[in-house]
Every structure is written in C-alpha cells, then in structure tokens.
Amino acid sequence: MTRLVLTAIRVALGALFLWAAATKLPDLANFAQDVANYRVLPPMLVPYASAAVVGIEILSGLALVTGVAAKPAALLAAALLVAFIVFLAQALLRGIDLRCGCFGGDEPASWWTVARDFAMLAAAVVVARGSPHQQQGGHTLAA
Amino acid sequence: MARGRVPCSALSSLAMGVLARAALLCVAGTVLGIAGNRFTPRPAPLGAPVAASAEQPGAACENPGASVARISVEEAKPLCLACTAAFIDARSAPEYAAGHVTGALHLPPEGPVEALLPALRSAPAVIVYDRDRACSAANQVAARLQAYGLRDVRVLTGAWPEWLARGGPGESGACGLCAGDRP
Numbered sequence: 001m002t003r004l005v006l007t008a009i010r011v012a013l014g015a016l017f018l019w020a021a022a023t024k025l026p027d028l029a030n031f032a033q034d035v036a037n038y039r040v041l042p043p044m045l046v047p048y049a050s051a052a053v054v055g056i057e058i059l060s061g062l063a064l065v066t067g068v069a070a071k072p073a074a075l076l077a078a079a080l081l082v083a084f085i086v087f088l089a090q091a092l093l094r095g096i097d098l099r100c101g102c103f104g105g106d107e108p109a110s111w112w113t114v115a116r117d118f119a120m121l122a123a124a125v126v127v128a129r130g131s132p133h134q135q136q137g138g139h140t141l142a143a
Numbered sequence: 144m145a146r147g148r149v150p151c152s153a154l155s156s157l158a159m160g161v162l163a164r165a166a167l168l169c170v171a172g173t174v175l176g177i178a179g180n181r182f183t184p185r186p187a188p189l190g191a192p193v194a195a196s197a198e199q200p201g202a203a204c205e206n207p208g209a210s211v212a213r214i215s216v217e218e219a220k221p222l223c224l225a226c227t228a229a230f231i232d233a234r235s236a237p238e239y240a241a242g243h244v245t246g247a248l249h250l251p252p253e254g255p256v257e258a259l260l261p262a263l264r265s266a267p268a269v270i271v272y273d274r275d276r277a278c279s280a281a282n283q284v285a286a287r288l289q290a291y292g293l294r295d296v297r298v299l300t301g302a303w304p305e306w307l308a309r310g311g312p313g314e315s316g317a318c319g320l321c322a323g324d325r326p
Binding site: 025026027028029030031032033035036037038039042043044046047048050051052053054055056057058059060063069071072073075076079096098099106108109128 | 161162164165167168169171172173174175176177179180183184185186187188189190191192193194195196252275279280282283286
C-alpha cells in the first residue's frame with residue numbers, strides 16, 4: 001500500500017473520530033443516556049465511561065490526523081471500535097431498540113451501523129500495521 | 144542475520160512500545176474526558192447513576208432534544224377509542240402481527256410511506272410508537288412523516304409496553320393497507 005493511501009486512510013479515520021467527539025460534546029448527558037440504553041455497564045459507571053470515550057476519541061483523532069503517535073492511536077481506535085461493535089451487536093441481538101449514539105442525533109442502532117464500524121476497524125488495523133516501508137525498512141520476523 | 148532483517152526480540156520490543164503508548168493514550172484520553180466533562184454545555188452526571196431509559200419510571204421517551212412532540216399513553220388512549228388519531232407502529236412486521244394498537248398501521252423506519260399517506264392525511268393527528276422507551280424507531284418514522292408534510296405527528300411515550308401495561312386497546316394480525324407487509 002502506498003504511503004499516500006495509508007496517509008489518506010489515517011487522516012480520514014482521525015477526522016471521523018474527531019467528528020464523532022464533536023457531535024457528542026454539546027450534550028454529554030444525552031450521550032451518557034445513549035450508553036446506558038445499551039444496558040451493558042453498571043449505571044454508576046455510565047457517565048464516567050461516556051466522558052472517557054469522548055476524551056479518547058479526541059486524543060486518538062488528533063494523533064491520527066497529525067500523524068504523531070499514529071500507530072498507538074490506531075491501535076487504541078481499533079480497540080474502541082471492537083468495543084463499539086460488541087455493544088451494538090449485543091443490543092441488536094437482544095432486540096433492544098435504541099439510538100446508536102455514534103455521531104450524535106437520533107440515528108438508530110442497526111446492522112448497518114455495525115458494518116460501518118467494521119469498515120472503520122479495518123482502516124484502524126491498516127494504519128496500526130503501517131506500510132512495509134514504515135516497519136523499519138520492511139523487516140520481517142525472520143532472524 | 145540476513146541483511147534488512149531484525150531479530151524477533153527487537154520487533155517484539157517495538158510492538159510493546161506501541162502497546163505501551165496506546166495504553167498511555169487511553170489513560171490520557173480518559174483523564175481528558177472526565178476532567179473536561181464539566182466544561183461542556185450539558186455534562187454527563189459524574190457520580191450519579193444513569194440507568195437505561197426504559198428503567199426510568201415516568202421518564203420514558205423524554206428527550207429534551209427531540210424534534211417530535213410527545214404524547215402520553217393516558218392522553219393517547221381516548222384518541223384511539225374515539226378514532227381521532229391515526230396510530231403508526233414502527234416495530235418489525237412480526238412484532239406488529241403479534242399485537243398492536245387497535246387500528247394502527249405498520250410503518251418501520253425504512254418502510255414505504257406513500258401508500259399510507261391518504262389515511263394519515265385524513266386523520267387530525269398521527270401518533271407513532273415502537274417497542275422501546277427510547278423511541279428511536281418511532282422518532283425516525285415521525286421525522287419522515289413530518290418531512291411528508293404531516294403536521295400533528297407525535298411519539299407515544301412509554302411505547303408499546305406502556306400501552307399494554309395501561310390497558311390500551313390492542314389487536315393482532317398483519318396490516319392489510321401497508322404496502323411493505325403484503326406478501
């Protein structure tokens with residue numbers, strides 16, 4: 001994969017994370033309610049987790065867009081996306097009808113949302129692995 | 144060691160470094176989010192429990208940011224009995240067939256609206272409900288109906304479970320008028 005394509009994926013992923021955080025920031029109380037509606041976390045933990053998710057989205061988004069600590073940020077983004085996928089899938093499988101909470105607004109959680117998160121996860125994995133040129137000149141595990 | 148290759152241990156320490164920095168970024172993001180929470184316009188209530196909407200008595204579907212007006216089961220029941228409002232069920236077809244508000248039409252969020260418009264336009268008000276007290280699907284359908292020019296569209300607070308619990312009239316069977324439900 002060319003460096004240009006990898007950079008484009010990294011910046012796009014970072015921008016998406018920043019956009020996701022920006023849509024939640026005006027109403028974190030509402031986002032906390034969205035998180036609670038997934039019925040996974042204990043109610044006491046919900047507001048802390050909600051605030052933490054937005055903070056992580058901001059930092060990882062900034063890191064991905066600027067390219068500073070991009071690989072750790074991509075790894076963190078991937079971990080966050082796996083958590084989102086698990087939350088969404090369990091809610092859908094349990095028949096819970098709820099707002100996604102992904103980009104603010106009233107977007108309902110659906111399998112389309114899960115597919116979108118999988119696409120973003122793939123992008124995060126690509127960035128986390130980096131191009132062969134970025135892995136110390138294409139080194140392999142062979143000694 | 145072949146030229147251009149590094150030992151496994153070197154790569155392993157590289158991976159550990161990335162992992163460590165990812166963990167550090169995670170901690171920093173968590174601190175940023177929790178510390179910055181109180182500076183946001185509507186902060187998350189740290190220290191107070193936040194339960195699912197469906198578990199909050201009397202607060203079902205109450206979303207201050209909702210663009211669609213709400214109507215309670217107590218207010219909606221007389222409108223159903225007097226047939227002065229059209230009811231729309233935004234749940235799935237099997238759920239609708241298993242039981243719905245008497246006379247309700249079936250329209251899930253992605254369902255075709257056109258066939259229902261004449262009936263809806265002749266009703267003084269349209270009341271939309273789904274299965275969950277968060278009313279996500281009902282909100283979507285109500286917003287679509289508003290986009291079609293229907294003025295008095297409301298979302299039923301408490302949704303179908305509350306309707307049942309409060310003895311609202313119901314019936315079962317498929318929706319004959321609904322294009323999406325025809326075989």
